Amino acid sequence: MSDLLLLGLIGGLTLLLLLTLLAFAGYSGLLAGVTVSAGSPPIRNVTVAYKFHIGPYSETGRLFTESCSVSPKLRSIAIYYDNPHVVPPEKCRCAVGSILSEGEESPSPELIQFYQKFGFKVFSFPAPSHVVTTTFPYTSTLSIWLATRRVHPALDAYIKERKLCAHPRLEIYQQDQIYFMCPLARQGDFYVPEVKETDDTQMDGTGADTTSDTSSVSLEVGPGSRETSAATLSPGVSSRGWDDGDTRSEHSYSESGASGSSFEELDLEGEGPLGEPRLSPEVEPLGATKWPREPSTPEKGEE
Secondary structure (H helix, E strand, O other), rough: OOOHHHHHHHHHHHHHHHHHHHHHHHOOOOOOOOOOOOEEOOOEEEEEEEEEOOOOOOOOOHHHHHHHHHOOOEEEEEEEOOOOOOOOHHOOOOEEEEEEEEEEOOOOHHHHHHHHOOOOOOEOOOOOOEEEEEEEEOOHHHHHHHHHHHHHHHHHHHHHHOOOOOEEEEEEEOOOOEEEEOOOOHHHHHOOOHHHHHHHHOOOOOOOOOOOOOOOOOOOOOOOEEEEEEEEEEOOOOOOOOOOOOOOOOOOOOOOOOOOOOOOOOOEEOOOOOHHHOOOOOOOOOOOOOOOOOOOOOOOOOO
């Protein structure tokens, strides 16, 4: 009788453990719906402090940890330039860091100097008029793992079906949500200088450069502020395709069809995450280029 009781107790505890794990997975986004759409960007123009990384995206966690440890209250951001399913892991490029300011606000010189003290660089990204975007719950570290396996395939399918030129791939970690964004315009302005440097050494057969000549200007505060940090910490995984007519490097995360779809053909849906009004399908962004990427793993930091 005691043996049956013991077996029943073990079975009950095992069932309780499984239910707890399932509940935690559900809380982390296992059952969350992934709705991809084209419309307003989730953020406006931003100034970011970042560190550039070449190598497997699975190694970027230390960069997320480092940026969060410098200023835990700031939002984390990652920009992935290459598709790890196409580009060798050791050649994948990304930038990881913190958002210092957004919109009209400018970051304080003290904040810039503080990040530069730990080896971060500062760069500004514009607010594109149109993006491919979606969100995913950010309630635990497991949320990041689930997002890499659920969100990026959905983004890839959406972009491929519509033959869009949407790249690079951005992740913004804000409170309890991860915002994913792939610009449909001004893509070159989202490429940090280090990407251009690597492209200069690895050009395609035509010798064409892969970054825009009109990329945003990097901010600097005094030469004395560029001290190198001995500490290196981090969070960040990804996918891509490109056509033969693309002059971008083979490392590009961009994906396009034989002929990129125009903005008029897109069904731009609803309001953006910032509550901006629905975009009109008739609006065609200036400077749109016809090029057409999945990310890595940040540790859940204090927002």
